[in-house]
Amino acid sequence: MRLLVTHARLIAVPAGTDDPGYIEEGWMLVGDDGRIAAIGAGDPPVGTTADEILDAGGSFVAPGFVSSHSHLFTSGLRGLGVAETLYGWCDAMLGTTAHMTADDVYWSTLHGALDFLSNGVTTAYNFTDPLQSWESMVDGKRVGDARMRELDYHTRQADATRDAGIRFVDSIGMDVTVGSDDEIFARFAASVAHTRAMDPDFALGASIMGQVQWSPREEAAWLEVEAMRRYGVTNQAHFLESPEAVEHQRSKFAQYRDAGALGLGLVFGHFIQTTPEIIDEAVAGGAAMSWQPASNGRLASGTAQVPEMLAKGMKVGIGLDDQACTDVSDPWQNMRMGIYQQRARLQDPLAMMPEQVLRLHTLGAAEIMGVADRVGSLEVGKLADFVVVDPRRPDVGPLWHPVRSYVLAMSPRNLTRVYVGGVLVDDRGTSSNPLAAEASARLHESLAEVARRRPTHPH
Structure with a gap:
């Protein structure tokens, strides 16, 4: 499935430079293979098509x-x-x-x-x-x-x-x-x-x-x-x-x-x-x-x-x-x-x-x-793993220096979406994984039993 991201504050973190690759308003296209097919400033070229469009609405889009x-x-x-x-x-x-x-x-x-x-x-x-x-x-x-x-x-x-x-x-x-x-x-x-x-x-x-x-x-x-x-x-x-x-x-x-x-x-x-x-x-x-x-x-x-x-x-x-x-x-x-x-x-x-x-x-x-050829930055050909981070929810105020604000003022409370290979895996803290609920239940159940097996309590 092709995904088109628009109206994003892009932080690409490209290889070969210390520049964070910031674009105030940009777009990114994810191909059917889950890799970044194209990325750029402004609006996508006329005729760009996708199965799904994510309007980032001014949120940061940065590498996972x-x-x-x-x-x-x-x-x-x-x-x-x-x-x-x-x-x-x-x-x-x-x-x-x-x-x-x-x-x-x-x-x-x-x-x-x-x-x-x-x-x-x-x-x-x-x-x-x-x-x-x-x-x-x-x-x-x-x-x-x-x-x-x-x-x-x-x-x-x-x-x-x-x-x-x-x-x-x-x-x-x-x-x-x-x-x-x-x-x-x-x-x-x-x-x-x-x-x-x-x-x-x-x-x-x-x-x-x-x-x-x-x-x-x-x-x-x-x-x-x-x-x-x-x-x-x-x-x-x-x-x-x-x-x-x-x-x-x-x-x-x-x-x-x-x-x-x-x-x-x-x-x-x-x-x-x-x-x-x-x-x-x-x-x-x-x-x-x-x-x-x-x-x-x-x-x-x-x-x-x-x-x-x-x-x-x-x-x-x-x-x-x-x-x-x-x-x-x-x-x-x-x-x-x-x-x-x-x-x-x-x-x-x-x-x-x-x-x-x-x-x-x-x-x-x-x-x-040893995996920088596949992950770690938003570059064409790499796997499309990225986060969507909203600086207005909660509002941190004017972004005097956007990349520095991204590091210094953001937190998981601003994190709205997480994508792996262009597929949404977490939406505002809710996992799309079908095993998520069972993992939570099993963790609480099994660790109580593990503590009972231990000769002394872990505390």
């Missing part, structure tokens, strides 16, 4: 947000570990998921993906809950002997993400302390094959959930690098996040460097407790970074040196992390927190500008995920 770091299975676990930093929060949150079944995690993931869509996030790098359940950290270390779950615990998470209708990169833990090396690779390969059998317009790729930071196995980085090469997958590692056991965390950087992960495009998630030397080596090696401002503040992890990393040439994208540590999946709040943190840290309003942070949460995130 891309979250370069997400855990969609955590949607029902908000409010846990509020008085804790990372490891204590993980005990509360992942200590709960350790008692989930494959069916439980399916509905929790589906609920989380629909929640992202309802807040304008149309693509997510999704860390699935690993097959090996959580075990508490002691002095920043773990033993690696926690219980393993069956393969369907992962595949059901991938199924749920696809069923929600969000585009995603499926990130899979290798759990390298369980089984022989051949068994580890075979297990990982089975998960990758499941994801790659899905519609490639939605399952945009498979990736490794880098676990070197957590793993007691010295060969963990080498195994991950071998999997990257053998299966042609990317890798994003939670790294240098928490202020605990910092020297132990930093010592793991050499493992990734020496294994050759940097040159394969490793992405560091969080990357807060760094040193100038680590940043320089990461940039020189070709690594990228995913920044989670709201999560980093919520867990008292600290503030990443993002302006310095960008100045050195590191590619950076922004992620919402998960609902259990961002609480509200609000990309506008996430962008503003990032701006405020950097300006306060450096006492410089130019440290982070609205146009820049918008790019990091759309095209920049898509770039470090």
Whole structure:
């Protein structure tokens, strides 16, 4: 079905320039294939036809947000570990998921993906809950002997993400302390094959959930690098996040460097407790970074040196992390927190500008995920994933600088519609997904049962 959007304040965020590509009044045509067929200023050319016309009426039309770091299975676990930093929060949150079944995690993931869509996030790098359940950290270390779950615990998470209708990169833990090396690779390969059998317009790729930071196995980085090469997958590692056991965390950087992960495009998630030397080596090696401002503040992890990393040439994208540590999946709040943190840290309003942070949460995130050829901006040939945001409902006043107002003054209360591939998936917070009501009911029912299975209450 062809869709024609008219009378839109377009923010295209095009590749190859820092210009946000703002058009005060423009139009966009979506083809039958769900991709952008044409886009321009003013009125569409005479003779342009479509099956449906969306008159934006002066609303912003901008790319759907891309979250370069997400855990969609955590949607029902908000409010846990509020008085804790990372490891204590993980005990509360992942200590709960350790008692989930494959069916439980399916509905929790589906609920989380629909929640992202309802807040304008149309693509997510999704860390699935690993097959090996959580075990508490002691002095920043773990033993690696926690219980393993069956393969369907992962595949059901991938199924749920696809069923929600969000585009995603499926990130899979290798759990390298369980089984022989051949068994580890075979297990990982089975998960990758499941994801790659899905519609490639939605399952945009498979990736490794880098676990070197957590793993007691010295060969963990080498195994991950071998999997990257053998299966042609990317890798994003939670790294240098928490202020605990910092020297132990930093010592793991050499493992990734020496294994050759940097040159394969490793992405560091969080990357807060760094040193100038680590940043320089990461940039020189070709690594990228995913920044989670709201999560980093919520867990008292600290503030990443993002302006310095960008100045050195590191590619950076922004992620919402998960609902259990961002609480509200609000990309506008996430962008503003990032701006405020950097300006306060450096006492410089130019440290982070609205146009820049918008790019990091759309095209920049898509770039470090390896999917910028398909999503992240409104350009001809790309998938037509976009949000419609009304600056008059509620009215924020005159738009002295429209793009800056879009970042600084908009929120989900202004979000009226979300489209994926030119198809309406959420209308003012109401999902069009036929599983939405069941996902909500199942989440409440299943998590009550999970809490009963747990020896101690998550609080």
